[in-house]
Amino acid sequence: MPNIAFISPKGGAGKTTAALLLALGLAERGARVALIDSDPNKPLVRWGALPRRPEAITVHAAPTVQDIRDAAQEARRRDPEWTIVDTEGSVRGAMIFAALRFDLVLTPLNGSPMDAVEAIKAAELVASFGRRAGNHLPHHCLLSRVPAALKPRSLATVVGMLREQDIDILPTPLIEKEAFRALFEVGGDLSSLEAHGISGVAAARRNIEAYVEAVNELVQPPKAFRHAC
Numbered sequence: 601m602p603n604i605a606f607i608s609p610k611g612g613a614g615k616t617t618a619a620l621l622l623a624l625g626l627a628e629r630g631a632r633v634a635l636i637d638s639d640p641n642k643p644l645v646r647w648g649a650l651p652r653r654p655e656a657i658t659v660h661a662a663p664t665v666q667d668i669r670d671a672a673q674e675a676r677r678r679d680p681e682w683t684i685v686d687t688e689g690s691v692r693g694a695m696i697f698a699a700l701r702f703d704l705v706l707t708p709l710n711g712s713p714m715d716a717v718e719a720i721k722a723a724e725l726v727a728s729f730g731r732r733a734g735n736h737l738p739h740h741c742l743l744s745r746v747p748a749a750l751k752p753r754s755l756a757t758v759v760g761m762l763r764e765q766d767i768d769i770l771p772t773p774l775i776e777k778e779a780f781r782a783l784f785e786v787g788g789d790l791s792s793l794e795a796h797g798i799s800g801v802a803a804a805r806r807n808i809e810a811y812v813e814a815v816n817e818l819v820q821p822p823k824a825f826r827h828a829c
């Protein structure tokens with residue numbers, strides 16, 4: 601039952617979008633997913649209240665860090681296979697590490713050097729929490745809102761800055777897509793968007809599939825190990 605957290609000290613980096621896309625992609629593969637919304641603005645709770653939320657996804661509010669454990673307990677009643685925690689965009693978001701044990705922490709960032717500086721801070725924060733708790737917290741950055749057509753030069757700078765600090769980057773970036781924005785207005789999953797005539801849904805679906813595969817590879821034990829268990 602992997603627990604995944606999205607954190608970044610910078611607001612608007614793409615945490616909530618990335619958390620929802622992961623939940624939708626996993627649900628599409630048949631997994632039960634608990635989304636814990638630990639942002640006081642409750643964007644995922646609001647998405648969950650819109651029509652056509654997939655049955656496989658439950659949303660649980662945890663307005664403060666102290667509420668996360670209760671939210672996770674409430675979520676466990678539905679026996680989720682994955683738990684995904686979205687946090688507010690500030691260093692306070694990292695306080696969730698005191699509440700739950702995570703198998704993977706993801707920090708989305710847009711392709712600007714300023715974002716890279718914030719993502720490096722997030723990586724340091726995650727590493728220091730891991731050290732204090734006496735266990736390594738796997739952390740990856742996730743490039744988000746990458747333009748589909750042209751890869752800006754700043755993206756290469758950002759990747760270079762992260763690599764220089766030995767920070768891992770998820771191999772699949774999230775593309776800038778109107779469909780991803782629209783999910784929060786229309787509700788439901790990508791099929792709801794098709795019904796609303798929103799374009800680019802097929803490409804959005806492919807992007808989610810590749811993203812979910814990349815996350816899955818990171819948290820699932822290698823096949824040989826799985827067979828040995």
Ligand SMILES: Nc1ncnc2c1ncn2[C@@H]1O[C@H](COP(=O)(O)OP(=O)(O)OP(=O)(O)O)[C@@H](O)[C@H]1O
Pocket residue numbers: 608610611612613614615616617618639687688689690744745746774775776777778780781
């Ligand atoms: N891949 C994407 N394609 C298009 N729009 C996106 C994408 N990712 C994020 N956005 C848009 O960028 C804005 C910020 O994204 P989001 O709310 O996911 O960031 P956040 O890190 O959760 O922000 P906060 O720190 O405020 O919680 C939103 O308007 C969202 O719709």
Ligand SMILES: [Mg+2]
Pocket residue numbers: 615616617639643686687688689
């Ligand atoms: Mg958010």
